[in-house]
Amino acid sequence: RCTHSTPPHSFRKVASISRCCHAVLRLAKDGCVHTKDDTAALQAADEWEITGLARFAAFDLQFFLAGEPAFWYAPGENLTPAQVVCHSLVADTGSRQVSYALLLIEHADIHENDLRSTAPWYGLEPTASDMYAFLNGEVDQRQSRETVLPNPDEYDSLKSQYGVM
Template sequence: MLTNAGIELLDALHRGREATVHELADETGLSTSQIYRTADELRTEGLIDESRGHHNQRLLRVTSHPVIEAYRSLVSKLGHVDWPDLLSPATIRICWFLDEPRRATTIADRLDITRQAVHHALDPLKYRAMLSPSGPEYALVPGLQPLHDFAEAVILHEHRTRVRRLAPSATVEWFDPERALVHVHTKDDTAALRAADEWEMTGLARFASFDLQFFLAGEPAFWYAPDEHLRPAQVVCHSLVADTGSRRVSYALLLIEHADIDENDLRNTATWYGLESTVSDMYAFLNGEVEQRDSRETVLPDPAEYESLKSQYGVR
């Protein structure tokens, strides 16, 4: 996670200058030992480079990493703000949620923290009138999209770094501050994530645990949410994140019926993946509303073909 000290260093270096550890200590107020430690962490993660200057002193500079570019964009558009004073790791995580109005309780539940912790992390933004209250909900005010983009870049970087330590070919398909859905592209990386306690196989590959065995083209998807039990509703959404074509939708429909997935649970889960309309279309299909099929965004299966598929897999 990008720490407060890390934010201070990125802010001091984001314009591309080189600086020694002692220069950065004078500028930021951080101790030299804290700067050495933080710089080593940022260098390992690809955010900082270093060279040697006069008397072999370490010269630090930022790279062109997406996190750095997102911070540069934030400062270029909102340079009047002292961002290191406003941004903490907790505030960055909560900013991920604020691209649309959300209740503090919703964010707290999603992060498994208290509502008071959410408000505490948001206080610096409230005091600068950066939040747009809408009843009990909060969102970033118009013009603060670069702040959300920076938060998203930081959190994506964390997930990507975590998974690529085990599986270098992994790509992140979806994420929030606590969870990530990834795909891998080599058999070795599949084996590595299958052996890792914090990762679970998901998507179509997980259907086999429900006695629905499909041919998989390529390597499976994996889910990172170490403090949660993977629910069938999530497996449905994971199978649809990258593909809502007729075949994927047919398989997802089979799982909905076969596992008797709670409709409210699936609808609520789908909101986090941008699949609300897809899931609505799927339930309309199951309820026999196929006459509206051509006007829907989701590619629904032919009813007769779906009934044949149900028969093939013994789904009633």
């Protein structure tokens, strides 16, 4: 949760942002970005990058988004596809979010080691493991029952809908 005391519309003017704001904004229900003005200000700032489901469009996976997109504070750093997957799962590892993350993993050919090395920073190690177990047809080898994996037939249909092979 972001507890930064500076109003969201001022983020681009802040030179030193506390560590809590280096986390993904707007993924938690009480995130810091709430308005279209906040979104516009963050999009205009070079050090902030759109992430989460909104970032999937950069990989030709376009989803309908309810509300404002998530952002990541990353001065001079490009987000990796593995980070984008993690950002999409931080607040929700339900079937819908996991299905979309699986699409990006397959579409962007995210190597298992890349996601496994990124996931611990976000507390998503079991989720990353479970997703690759699903993709490898080894659902019985799951580490955690907290990750809600999609029905395989429904996931295949989703892959077909988005052109992911």
